[in-house]
Amino acid sequence: MARxxxxxxxxxxxxxxxxxxxxxxxxxxxxxxxxGATFPVALIALGAARNGRLGGLxxxxxxxxxxxxxxxxxxxxxxxxxPDVAGLPLATALMIFVLVPIPLLGLGLLYAFSFGRHGLxxxxxxxxxxxxxxxx
Amino acid sequence: MPILDRPLIVVSTLVYFAVCLGLGVWALRRTRxxxxxxxxxxxxxxxxxxxxxxxxxxxxxxxxxxxxLTYRIGLSSLFINLSIGxxxxxxxxxxxxxxxxxxxxxxxxxxxxAILARYGSRTASGAAAVAVLIGTIGYLGAQLLxxxxxxxxxxxxxxxxxxxxxxxxxxxxxVAGGMMAGVYTDVFQGSLxxxxxxxxxxxxxxxxxxxxxxxxxxxxxxRFGRPFLEPLGSTPALTALGFFFVFGIGVLGxxxxxxxxxxxxxPRRLRWLPLVLGSSQTLCLLIWLGIGLAVPALVxxxxxxxxxxxxxxxxxxxxxFTPEPLAGLAVAAILAAIMSTADSFMNLGAAxxxxxxPRALGRRVDRExxxxxxxxxxxxxxAAALALGYNDLIALLGTFAFGAALAPALAVGLNWKRxxxxxxxxxxxxxxxxxxxxxxxxRQTFFPALPKPPLPPGALPTAxxxxxxxxxxxxxxxxxxxxxxALPEDISAVMEA
Numbered sequence: 244m245a246r247x248x249x250x251x252x253x254x255x256x257x258x259x260x261x262x263x264x265x266x267x268x269x270x271x272x273x274x275x276x277x278x279g280a281t282f283p284v285a286l287i288a289l290g291a292a293r294n295g296r297l298g299g300l301x302x303x304x305x306x307x308x309x310x311x312x313x314x315x316x317x318x319x320x321x322x323x324x325x326p327d328v329a330g331l332p333l334a335t336a337l338m339i340f341v342l343v344p345i346p347l348l349g350l351g352l353l354y355a356f357s358f359g360r361h362g363l364x365x366x367x368x369x370x371x372x373x374x375x376x377x378x379x
Numbered sequence: 380m381p382i383l384d385r386p387l388i389v390v391s392t393l394v395y396f397a398v399c400l401g402l403g404v405w406a407l408r409r410t411r412x413x414x415x416x417x418x419x420x421x422x423x424x425x426x427x428x429x430x431x432x433x434x435x436x437x438x439x440x441x442x443x444x445x446x447x448l449t450y451r452i453g454l455s456s457l458f459i460n461l462s463i464g465x466x467x468x469x470x471x472x473x474x475x476x477x478x479x480x481x482x483x484x485x486x487x488x489x490x491x492x493a494i495l496a497r498y499g500s501r502t503a504s505g506a507a508a509v510a511v512l513i514g515t516i517g518y519l520g521a522q523l524l525x526x527x528x529x530x531x532x533x534x535x536x537x538x539x540x541x542x543x544x545x546x547x548x549x550x551x552x553x554v555a556g557g558m559m560a561g562v563y564t565d566v567f568q569g570s571l572x573x574x575x576x577x578x579x580x581x582x583x584x585x586x587x588x589x590x591x592x593x594x595x596x597x598x599x600x601x602r603f604g605r606p607f608l609e610p611l612g613s614t615p616a617l618t619a620l621g622f623f624f625v626f627g628i629g630v631l632g633x634x635x636x637x638x639x640x641x642x643x644x645x646p647r648r649l650r651w652l653p654l655v656l657g658s659s660q661t662l663c664l665l666i667w668l669g670i671g672l673a674v675p676a677l678v679x680x681x682x683x684x685x686x687x688x689x690x691x692x693x694x695x696x697x698x699x700f701t702p703e704p705l706a707g708l709a710v711a712a713i714l715a716a717i718m719s720t721a722d723s724f725m726n727l728g729a730a731x732x733x734x735x736x737p738r739a740l741g742r743r744v745d746r747e748x749x750x751x752x753x754x755x756x757x758x759x760x761x762a763a764a765l766a767l768g769y770n771d772l773i774a775l776l777g778t779f780a781f782g783a784a785l786a787p788a789l790a791v792g793l794n795w796k797r798x799x800x801x802x803x804x805x806x807x808x809x810x811x812x813x814x815x816x817x818x819x820x821x822r823q824t825f826f827p828a829l830p831k832p833p834l835p836p837g838a839l840p841t842a843x844x845x846x847x848x849x850x851x852x853x854x855x856x857x858x859x860x861x862x863x864x865a866l867p868e869d870i871s872a873v874m875e876a
């Protein structure tokens with residue numbers, strides 16, 4: 244189910260990005276922003292799904308989508324960047340102080356601490372090593 | 380002040396070269412087989428892999444082009460780096476584990492090897508090899524030119540001689556030690572890059588009077604003003620979002636980064652890869668932000684004359700505002716950034732000639748280590764000759780996006796069994812051909828009758844090619860996927876792990 248959902252999201256992201264970047268229209272930046280926020284989430288879900296399920300990753304990946312989509316939307320909604328925060332326009336401050344460090348640490352720690360379930364399980368590694376053929 | 384008048388900069392450059400040569404000698408003694416030469420004996424720890432991946436990915440552009448771009452277009456240039464928050468984990472979850480496990484079950488040393496193993500198609504693998512070769516020549520030529528330009532400034536030599544000296548050092552360690560030398564010089568170079576980036580960032584903020592004073596000076600300046608600090612400024616939204624898309628998703632098709640994942644000793648160590656890679660990249664990018672903000676602030680404060688060329692931002696700051704030891708460290712770091720990317724491309728290009736293209740044609744090369752060394756030299760000399768003789772061609776090929784060609788076939792194909800060889804081949808060919816065609820139409824001046832690419836204002840040709848490559852992969856899979864034969868058991872196990 245999660246795999247199918249990830250593939251549907253991926254297809255939507257690909258079509259939205261192509262339409263956004265290739266066809267000029269007033270909606271183009273919004274399509275590109277939707278594609279930009281959806282692509283990473285769909286691909287991570289595709290790579291992390293096990294037996295078609297994401298388990299505890301659903302909420303963090305949903306949060307990642309909200310963060311990316313919200314950040315890109317803020318840039319499009321606030322053409323001048325909004326009010327100043329720490330000397331920078333709000334949207335710029337969001338880019339530098341939120342959109343980079345929070346996913347970097349949050350996803351990095353999530354990957355490390357869920358590695359045994361969603362990264363590489365010992366039984367899967369053992370199975371792969373048993374099948375080692377030694378030639379391509 | 381000419382750099383030659385500052386001897387510590389020359390000394391730091393020479394010391395840097397000496398360390399690279401020393402590592403080449405060390406690696407030569409440990410390189411006895413093709414396995415050592417192409418994938419460093421698969422013996423790396425996670426910190427070495429993370430640093431080597433960062434150093435290969437970040438070229439001289441981060442140190443020179445990035446601050447220059449920021450001076451020119453403001454903080455909208457940061458859209459290039461905005462995806463750094465998720466790309467390390469994206470790489471780890473979609474590709475690092477799969478590629479490393481493929482190397483457990485098959486003799487997989489290169490990205491076309493992985494495509495051959497996954498799809499069992501010599502056509503798909505050959506198409507990937509051609510894409511890698513095109514990009515390699517372009518990127519390598521661009522790095523060699525950048526290295527020559529920097530050495531010309533430091534050592535006061537002519538461009539061909541400067542390129543020759545830099546190429547000599549690169550060739551020595553890359554031919555002698557292959558990827559074994561490449562990886563360990565990358566670690567040295569990556570460490571140097573991080574050290575210099577953090578130190579220069581701190582110094583840049585201090586020179587501008589602190590972060591608050593820096594942004595206030597820029598905002599109050601008639602030359603830059605608040606738009607410089609705005610997320611888009613004068614940059615079209617489609618350009619900024621294109622940067623985000625191309626650098627965020629295109630990273631999944633960068634062979635010089637991806638082939639480092641084969642080399643990690645124990646796949647379980649991948650657990651820490653996103654944190655190591657992400658933190659090293661973030662620290663390195665501080666130089667972009669630091670000089671990118673400090674130089675316009677210093678211009679606004681009247682401490683620095685406005686730049687005639689935006690690309691002079693980093694040299695103007697380093698030579699005019701930093702103490703000589705720090706400037707020497709930074710020059711060595713810029714050389715390190717350039718050379719760490721160049722050595723990865725030399726290895727990739729040689730592998731295409733000796734391994735990937737022959738296999739795509741159903742042949743194998745005997746004495747792969749010998750021919751690999753020869754091909755490394757050949758590809759580097761050819762790229763240097765093209766760079767010096769046909770600058771326009773290198774500029775065009777240097778825009779080639781591996782991501783558009785390879786990202787869908789790898790990132791989707793290694794995680795979804797239904798993707799067929801036909802879909803992978805169609806996606807790789809679409810990404811390669813469309814990217815070259817659109818970039819050629821956008822840049823060429825030889826044929827005035829040819830139209831410009833029919834794209835909306837601000838749209839990046841690479842973003843269109845990358846999106847089209849994904850659409851083609853998914854579309855052809857939907858059409859042909861039901862006829863997909865069962866995958867070999869070992870490949871199935873890798874994709875289910």
